[in-house]
Amino acid sequence: MDVEGKHLSLSNLDKVLYPATGFTKGQVIDYYARIAPALLPHLKGRPVTMKRYPNGVDSEFFYEKNAPKHRLEWVKTAPIWSRHNRRHINYLLVDDLPTLIWLANLASLEIHPSLALAKDYDCPTMLVFDLDPGPPANIVQCAQVGLWLREIFEHWGLQSFPKTSGSKGLQVYVPLNTPTSYDVTKPFAQALAHLLEHDHPDLIVSEMKKAIRGGKVFVDWSQNDEHKTTVSVYSLRAREHPTVSTPVTWEEVERALKKKDASLLVFEAPKVIERFEKMGDLHAPVLELKQKLPDLRGVAAAAATPATVDLAAQAEDTREEPAPKRTAAKSGPGHSRKASGSARKTRAKKAAKPAAKKRRAV
Numbered sequence: 001m002d003v004e005g006k007h008l009s010l011s012n013l014d015k016v017l018y019p020a021t022g023f024t025k026g027q028v029i030d031y032y033a034r035i036a037p038a039l040l041p042h043l044k045g046r047p048v049t050m051k052r053y054p055n056g057v058d059s060e061f062f063y064e065k066n067a068p069k070h071r072l073e074w075v076k077t078a079p080i081w082s083r084h085n086r087r088h089i090n091y092l093l094v095d096d097l098p099t100l101i102w103l104a105n106l107a108s109l110e111i112h113p114s115l116a117l118a119k120d121y122d123c124p125t126m127l128v129f130d131l132d133p134g135p136p137a138n139i140v141q142c143a144q145v146g147l148w149l150r151e152i153f154e155h156w157g158l159q160s161f162p163k164t165s166g167s168k169g170l171q172v173y174v175p176l177n178t179p180t181s182y183d184v185t186k187p188f189a190q191a192l193a194h195l196l197e198h199d200h201p202d203l204i205v206s207e208m209k210k211a212i213r214g215g216k217v218f219v220d221w222s223q224n225d226e227h228k229t230t231v232s233v234y235s236l237r238a239r240e241h242p243t244v245s246t247p248v249t250w251e252e253v254e255r256a257l258k259k260k261d262a263s264l265l266v267f268e269a270p271k272v273i274e275r276f277e278k279m280g281d282l283h284a285p286v287l288e289l290k291q292k293l294p295d296l297r298g299v300a301a302a303a304a305t306p307a308t309v310d311l312a313a314q315a316e317d318t319r320e321e322p323a324p325k326r327t328a329a330k331s332g333p334g335h336s337r338k339a340s341g342s343a344r345k346t347r348a349k350k351a352a353k354p355a356a357k358k359r360r361a362v
Contacts, residue, residue, distance in 0.1 A: 006074055006098040010105050017056040017107065020240045023269075025107060028236065031269040032104040036097050038281045039234040043100075045117045047078050047091030049229045050103060051110035057238040067092045068106070075099055078118035084227055093118065109236045112229035121226065126286055127174040127185050127293065128230055129193070130165065130220035134205075134213030139265050142170035143257040145204060145217045148196065150250060158291050161283055162253050164265050166237035166245035169217075170253070171230065175289040182226050188293055189221035233283045234276075236269065244272040247282035 001008050013026030032039070050064040067077045067090045076093040094100055094111070103111070115124040129149060131142040146162055149172050153160045160174045176185075193206035196219055205216045223230050237243050246267040256264040267275065 003098040003101055004096065006072075008072075008098060008101055008105065010101075015056075017053060017109065018240070018242050019056060019058055021242065023242045025105075027269070028107070028109060028242070029101060029104045031236065031242070031273070032100050033097065034273050035234050035269075035276060036100055038276050038283075039111075039232065040094070040096065040100065041281075041287055042233050042283065043094040043111065043113050045093065045095065045119065046113040047080055047089075047118050047121070048094050048103075048114075049112040050092065050106065050108035051112060051238070052106055052108045053238055054107045057109070057240070061238065063112075064108075065089050065091060072102060075102060080118065080121055082227075091118065109238050111232045111235040113232050114226075114229055115224065116226070122181055123179060124182055124185050124224065125175070125177050127176060127189060128223050129172045129189060130169065130223050130230065131171065132165075132169045132213075132218040132220055134210070134216050134218065137203075137215050137217055138262045139164070139168065139170055140256060140260050140262050141203060141217050143253045143265070145196070145200075145219065146170050146172050146253055147250070147257065148200075149192075152192070156294050158293075159285065159289060161247065161286055162250060163233050163245055163247045163283060164243075164267065165231065166235065166243045166267075167239060170265070171245075173283070173286050174293075175286045175291055176293070177288060177290045178292050180293070182224060184293065186221070186224040188296055189224045191296065193219040193221040233286075234272065242269045243267065244269055246272050246275070249282060 001010060010026075010029065013024065013029070015025045016022055017025050017028060051061060052064055053059065053061045067075065071077075071092075076095060076099070077090045078093050079088040079090050081087075082089050091114075092099070092103070094103060094113075114121070115126055115128060116122065117125065129146075131145050133139065133142050150160050150162075153174060158174060160172050163171050163173065165171055190206070193204075197204045197206040203216055205212050205218050206221065208218065208220070208222070222228065231237065231245050233245055233247055235245050237245060244267055248265060252264065256262065
């Protein structure tokens with residue numbers, strides 16, 4: 001078949017990749033083709049890691065960072081130097097519909113982009129919190145934690161945007177799109193996770209140890225790292241059903257918490273297409289909204305005794321300076337909002353400690 005002037009050979013379209021529902025490879029490709037207008041802007045220019053399930057979600061899978069050697073000649077890549085591996089990794093760039101269809105034909109059910117653009121690999125364009133529930137907790141408890149995060153960032157005059165993980169939890173994105181580095185965003189996220197855990201030890205943990213996560217929400221701050229990727233908005237997930245990492249409104253998050261109904265935050269592929277056609281891309285501001293994190297250089301040190309820290313009161317009009325930028329390899333062939341400094345400072349000084357409020361029953 002020809003897609004935007006590029007020829008593609010598709011294979012095994014009737015192969016069932018989701019046995020519980022009979023969802024086929026052809027339906028996977030059709031979903032990605034139809035959601036492409038929403039998805040592609042979130043992938044463009046970003047190194048992508050594929051998570052491939054050649055024999056379906058019930059069989060073995062593998063991650064693929066290096067672009068396959070058998071790729072078509074028009075598939076763009078970006079060689080990025082990996083300090084961890086001490087070599088270049090030739091990442092895929094999924095910038096157009098033909099590449100997205102080609103990727104789906106490889107049974108890459110999940111798409112995991114970098115938080116940074118390939119051209120400025122040391123500069124994440126967003127801050128991310130991955131809220132992961134430990135059974136018997138579920139996405140309802142994640143909704144409560146997400147709302148606390150929203151409240152904290154609102155006190156700093158910053159907007160945040162939720163999406164479902166498409167698996168068990170919820171993710172909160174804070175757009176930046178201004179000069180920064182992982183040396184700024186990762187410690188910031190870690191300190192905030194530790195402080196939330198201190199104020200809500202009955203619900204929140206900030207360490208990955210499974211032994212302490214039962215019935216609690218793990219606030220995963222470690223995703224803010226050049227070596228990590230987070231599942232893309234609109235990506236399918238390799239679950240029993242073809243669920244999708246779906247952007248939602250904060251009102252939907254509040255409704256799920258109020259009704260204690262996890263099903264209100266679970267969406268499968270056909271429903272996601274319907275939502276996009278009706279609501280547009282709820283995650284679009286993450287790509288363009290320009291925001292800067294408050295200067296919280298003292299928070300990381302204070303996290304050991306977080307009871308002494310008032311997060312909101314520490315928000316200053318000054319902003320953290322990014323660390324010296326590492327030169328990234330060049331890629332291969334191939335509405336901003338700024339709250340005034342005085343307004344931010346006024347809100348911060350007046351803000352109560354949102355993380356210290358009594359937790360609602362969930």
